[in-house]
Amino acid sequence: RYLHAEGYGILSFALAFTGMFGILSDIGFYELIVREVARDKKLINKxxxxIATIKVIIVVAVYGLMCLxxxxxxxxxxxIVVVYILGLSIVxxxxxxxxxxxxxxxxxxxxxxxxxxLKNSMLLFGALLIISKGLGLVSFAVLYLIASLTLLIYNIIISIRNFTRPPRxxxxxKFWRWLIKEGVTFWATGVFxxxxxxxDKVMLSVMVGDTTxxxxxxxxxxxxxxxxxxxxFIASIFPxxxxxxxxxxxxxxFAFERSFKYLLIVGVLIGSIFTILSDRLIFLIYGEDYIxxxxxxxxxxWSEVFLFINMVFGNLFKSINRQVVVTYAVAVATTLNVTMNWLLIPKYSFIGASLATVLARFLIFLLFFILVMKSEYRMSNESLVNILKVLFALLMVxxxxxxxKGTGTTDSILIATLSLLVYALIIVALRLIDSTDMQLIKGLIKS
Incomplete structure (x- = not known):
């Protein structure tokens, strides 16, 4: 609200732009640490x-390229100044x-x-301070930089106290060559x-403008x-x-099929609620300028609904050392996204970009589904029936x-609440959740 659509557009562009360069600094190392150290904790310091040494070299090159x-x-x-500062926070x-x-x-x-x-609290209270002092857009970029530095210091302290020796x-x-060779598919997935x-934000900025x-x-x-x-959810089950x-x-x-069911049910529920409450949510959070x-x-x-279930597929492929499948799927979807943005943005503006995002994530789902059905982890008939049950519940809602609405009810809060109850009743009636699910869900919530 404080920055208005144009100022917020500049900040959003800068975050998107620096984020695109930030992924170049990882080369898939995150997933490698999780996967390999989960199997052998003694490898953590190595x-x-x-990886920290490799990153020192990479971030210098990436930051210079971004500035250029x-x-x-x-x-x-x-x-440009906002991008410079946010680029340092990415480092x-x-x-x-x-x-x-x-x-x-x-x-x-x-x-x-x-x-x-810790980081998000700093961003929140820092933003409130900036607004109270009437400071400009660059101040928000500096805030991101301070918050990122604070998070790094916190992480180092916790790690030294519990898991690793002091960083060196x-x-x-020889290990570097293996890291890069093994991590490149994870990295490529991250890039795409x-x-x-x-x-989409970068293309909107270039093709339409900051307000859009x-x-x-x-x-x-x-x-x-x-x-x-x-x-x-995925962080708790990937190791x-x-x-x-x-x-x-x-x-x-078994873990894959149960995870798929849970995130499908939750994703469709959230999709329905947000569709109903979209006007109220935007007005409540952003104000009249953003209607x-x-x-x-x-x-x-609905792109988020596909993201929910795509992450389950992605976790499976990464767990079985077939992360290259994820890379190919996301690469194809990214190509589609860029193409659809180029075609739709000139005519439909940000609605066209929204449609392109949904289509891209749907394509990822389609590719993942086909590949899983051809593998040894093929979804059981029960899981396929569960998909139909959730779609039936969505249709009924x-x-x-x-x-x-035909009766003249227009209160979106009331409609959303009643829809939630109807959805829950249908899920229970169709026996989508059993006693085993309840035990697993309790454990997952705890973790």
């Missing part, structure tokens, strides 16, 4: 020290992620959560995923806040599924909403 590109693009001085984040991977490998996700709470540089060229999540980016980003940011649900691939593939298949964003939110929320 991985952390070698933003200057060549001809943006105003203010935008700190690159090293912080090494320790986040360490926490995940040891299945101590509470440290990751506390770090996120370590050069093992970041492009998929950010190229602000309107689109308002809806996109609201949707992306839901990422924590599948991310937390486990990586071990199950070695010890019990039947148990791995056009509600239309984008109605579309984008849609019909219920249509009937409610």
């Amino acid at each position: 991985y952390v020290e070698n 590109v933003i200057n060549l693009m001809g943006y105003p001085t203010q935008t 700190f984040d690159a090293f912080a992620m090494i320790f986040n991977a360490t926490f995940q490998a040891f299945e101590r996700m509470e440290y990751i959560s506390l770090g996120k709470i 540089l370590r050069v093992d060229l 995923a970041v492009l998929l999540n950010n190229v 980016v602000g309107l689109y980003s308002a809806a996109y940011r609201l949707v992306s806040t839901l990422d924590f649900i599948p991310l937390a 486990v599924t990586s071990r199950l691939f070695v010890s019990s593939r039947q148990s791995l298949k 056009p964003s509600a239309n984008a939110l109605r579309v984008l929320i 849609s019909a219920f909403i249509w009937v409610l």
Whole structure:
């Protein structure tokens, strides 16, 4: 609200732009640490020290390249300065992620959560301070930089106290070659995923303008806040599924199918609620200036539904050392996304970008589904029936909403509440949740 659509558009562009370069600093190291250290905890210092050394070299090159590109693009001085500062925050984040991977490998996700709470609390209270002082856009970029540095310091302290020795540089060229060779497919997946999540904002900025980016980003940011649900879920099971691939593939298949069912049920529920409440949510959070964003939110929320279930597929492929499948799928979807943005943005503006995002994530789902059905982890008939049951529940809720609106009911809060109850009753009636599910869910919530 404080920055208005144009200022928020500049900040969103800068975050997207620096994020696209930030992924170049990892080369798949995060997933490698989690997967390999989860299997053998004694390897942690070897991985952390070698990867930190490699990153020192990479981040210098990446930051220089980013500064060169933003200057060549001809943006105003203010935008360039914001990119410079946010780029430095990406450098700190690159090293912080090494320790986040360490926490995940040891299945101590509470440290990751506390770090996120610390960083986001700083962003929140820092933003309130900036607003109260009437400071400008550059101040927000500086705030991101301070928050990222604080997170890195926190991560280092927690890691030294619990998991690793004090950080040091370590050069093992033979191990470096293995790291890069093994991590490149994880890295390629990350590159395409970041492009998929950010190229729309960059294209909107170039093809339309900062105000449009602000309107689109308002809806996109609201949707992306839901990422924590599948991310937390997958973070809690990835070390486990990586071990199950070695010890019990039947148990791995069981974990995959149950995970798919849970995130499908939750994703469809959230999609329905956000579709109903889009106008209220946008007005409540962003204010009257952003009302056009509600239309984008109605579309984008369904891309999030596909993200929920795609992450389950992705976790399976990474756990069985077939991360290259994820890379190919995301690469194809990113190509589609760029093409559809190029075709749709000139005519439909940010609604076109929203449609392109949904289509891209649907394509990932389709490719993952086909590949899983051809593998030894083929989904059982029961799981396929469960998909149909969830779609039936969605159809019934849609019909219920249509009937409610036909009676003259216009209160979106009331409609959403009643729809939630109807959805829950249908899920129970169709026996989608059993006693085994309840025990597993309790354990997952605890973890």
